[in-house]
Amino acid sequence: MLKWALIFAVVAIIAGALGFTGIAGAAAGVAKILFFLFLVVFLVVLVLGMGIFKGVTGK
Numbered sequence: 001m002l003k004w005a006l007i008f009a010v011v012a013i014i015a016g017a018l019g020f021t022g023i024a025g026a027a028a029g030v031a032k033i034l035f036f037l038f039l040v041v042f043l044v045v046l047v048l049g050m051g052i053f054k055g056v057t058g059k
């Protein structure tokens with residue numbers, strides 16, 4: 001997911017540099033959504049992992 005966010009960010013930068021502002025804006029929007037979705041999933045997995053780790057080790 002983070003890989004796709006980076007790809008869309010690069011597409012947005014290249015499109016913006018070439019003057020394709022509509023495509024650049026759309027690609028930047030998609031990259032932003034994917035990045036925040038990645039952050040949410042990462043935090044959920046981190047919290048669940050910490051809970052499982054505490055349950056297994058008993059600490």
